[in-house]
Amino acid sequence: xxxxxxxxxxxxxxxxxxxxxxxxxxxxxxxxxxxxxxxxxxxxxxxxxxxxxxxxxxxxxxxxxxxxxxxxxxxxxxxxxxxxxxxxxxxxxxxxxxxxxxxxxxxxxxxxxxxxxxxxxxxxxxxxxxxxxxxxxxxxxxxxxxxxxxxxxxxxxxxxxxxxxxxxxxxxxxxxxxxxxxxxxxxxxxxxxxxxxxxxxxxxxxxxxxxxxxxxxxxxxxxxxxxxxxxxxxxxxxxxxxxxxxxxxxxxxxxxxxxxxxxxxxxxxxxxxxxxxxxxxxxxxxxxxxxxxxxxxxxxxxxxxxxxxxxxxxxxxxxxxxxxxxxxxxxxxxxxxxxxxxxxxxxxxxxxxxxxxxxxxxxxxxxxxxxxxxxxxxxxxxxxxxxxxxxxxxxxxxxxxxxxxxxxxxxxxxxxxxxxxxxxxxxxxxxxxxxxxxxxxxxxxxxxxxxxxxxxxx
Amino acid sequence: xxxxxxxxxxxxxxxxxxxxxxxxxxxxxxxxxxxxxxxxxxxxxxxxxxxxxxxxxxxxxxxxxxxxxxxxxxxxxxxxxxxxxxxxxxxxxxxxxxxxxxxxxxxxxxxxxx
Numbered sequence: 001x002x003x004x005x006x007x008x009x010x011x012x013x014x015x016x017x018x019x020x021x022x023x024x025x026x027x028x029x030x031x032x033x034x035x036x037x038x039x040x041x042x043x044x045x046x047x048x049x050x051x052x053x054x055x056x057x058x059x060x061x062x063x064x065x066x067x068x069x070x071x072x073x074x075x076x077x078x079x080x081x082x083x084x085x086x087x088x089x090x091x092x093x094x095x096x097x098x099x100x101x102x103x104x105x106x107x108x109x110x111x112x113x114x115x116x117x118x119x120x121x122x123x124x125x126x127x128x129x130x131x132x133x134x135x136x137x138x139x140x141x142x143x144x145x146x147x148x149x150x151x152x153x154x155x156x157x158x159x160x161x162x163x164x165x166x167x168x169x170x171x172x173x174x175x176x177x178x179x180x181x182x183x184x185x186x187x188x189x190x191x192x193x194x195x196x197x198x199x200x201x202x203x204x205x206x207x208x209x210x211x212x213x214x215x216x217x218x219x220x221x222x223x224x225x226x227x228x229x230x231x232x233x234x235x236x237x238x239x240x241x242x243x244x245x246x247x248x249x250x251x252x253x254x255x256x257x258x259x260x261x262x263x264x265x266x267x268x269x270x271x272x273x274x275x276x277x278x279x280x281x282x283x284x285x286x287x288x289x290x291x292x293x294x295x296x297x298x299x300x301x302x303x304x305x306x307x308x309x310x311x312x313x314x315x316x317x318x319x320x321x322x323x324x325x326x327x328x329x330x331x332x333x334x335x336x337x338x339x340x341x342x343x344x345x346x347x348x349x350x351x352x353x354x355x356x357x358x359x360x361x362x363x364x365x366x367x368x369x370x371x372x373x374x375x376x377x378x379x380x381x382x383x384x385x386x387x388x389x390x391x392x393x394x395x396x397x398x399x400x401x402x403x404x405x406x407x408x409x410x411x412x413x414x415x416x417x418x419x420x421x422x423x424x425x426x427x428x429x430x431x432x433x434x435x436x437x438x439x440x441x442x443x444x445x446x447x448x449x450x451x452x453x454x455x456x457x458x
Numbered sequence: 459x460x461x462x463x464x465x466x467x468x469x470x471x472x473x474x475x476x477x478x479x480x481x482x483x484x485x486x487x488x489x490x491x492x493x494x495x496x497x498x499x500x501x502x503x504x505x506x507x508x509x510x511x512x513x514x515x516x517x518x519x520x521x522x523x524x525x526x527x528x529x530x531x532x533x534x535x536x537x538x539x540x541x542x543x544x545x546x547x548x549x550x551x552x553x554x555x556x557x558x559x560x561x562x563x564x565x566x567x568x569x570x571x572x
Contacts, residue, residue, distance in 0.1 A: 030534075031512075033534075034485065034508060034533075034534045035508060037484070037485070037527065037531055037534070038486045038504060040531065041486035041527075042486065042504065063503070064503070064504045064505045065503035065504060065505040065506060067505075069503070069506070070503075070508075070509075073505070073506055073509035074508070074509050074512070076509065077509035077510070077512045077513040078516075353516060354512065354515055354516055354522075427516065427518070
């Protein structure tokens, strides 16, 4: 019995140490297993050298190093886990963290309020949201909230004056471009500008988000992750806002007051602008919550989309039906590629780059390849009849987008397939995705700046 | 003698690559080999080895696989890759250049002690 007891307490010690290490967010269970193997090896050697069990344990722990420092190193080696380390602040820093969090809360509240009010500023000058001036709001959509979102990151990351200057220049240029063109009434290029300007400006947000690390692949990946997480938060907030708007209208109706103007003129537009800032702050502050949700969503929808696409292709091949070319079918295929690319990028950003290939990787490649085939068939169909349709701005924009997405997906599929065949590394897929980020913004900028004059503002 | 932290950190990559190039190994054995090679002069905090290993694995210089130890515990073994050998050769050239420069400098400063 006395023989067994030291071994028993040693196991308890190791168990406690393991539990403690597991709470470090930057250290994954596999890493803990690896460290535990090391610790046991060290203890065995020390026991052989004649130390008592508890002495051996203490010496081995001491040689292993401080858990804080190890966790920090792990986070640096796996930069995708870095933010976890930032949020798992040691107890001593908790008080300082609380003050910083309160200050951040104030800044976020001020910026969100500013974004909400920015939407109402044009109204002071008699530009109404509805009616003939609706185009003004559409064109300037990105300019209400995005500069303030950028300001949030400028503040948070402490950017230098030079970068701030460039960012300010970007937004100023965007504001001039959005308002200088003499659009014809109901111009297609005006709609295209309204749709593409926020995409182009999103790059400026990215530069601010990266905080001087924009050149690094890891920083861009963080931004991609941030964008998709913000998208989820924003969707959730939009759902909540919709419910709130419905209740407001219905309750005031019950007492015979029409609250439609309050909802339509204030609640929805101001809320939509303010929610961008609040959403970004939530992503920054509560990353742990979404991080468990996003991979689940991708894993849920990737098989469904892959199955739909494969069944679609099989049906098309089986029945021999060509794609029926309608007015908006190219847009539909663009959207399909966006969804597939979104699933791919999201999976890439959530994936542990060191993990070995698994069934999900094959599924993802199957999804991308079937999307490529479907899009190829669609493009072939339109290429045959493009002269008949003519080059309208909408069609050129849709074709350009298709090309941008197609190039990305085709090369991603190639790299991913290389990884699956064991020829390449997963990091290549990651690097390609992050290197491609500016291309979207560049194409959007072309649509914004070149299209209106090229198509005679029609 | 305490070797400066920066120097320990800088020499970690070539040292780990060189040891893994000797044959597949795991963390604890690797650290023992480091102590052996340096005559106990080069002391690493044990836990710090693993982030270095993971970084090298991510760069594709070494490849890790899970296996079992003699006692049946889960253990992660590392082996060198072709890219790792190339990196090692490159590191070796760099360190030899530094070493050659230092040797010349020592000789010029204090010709042949003893």
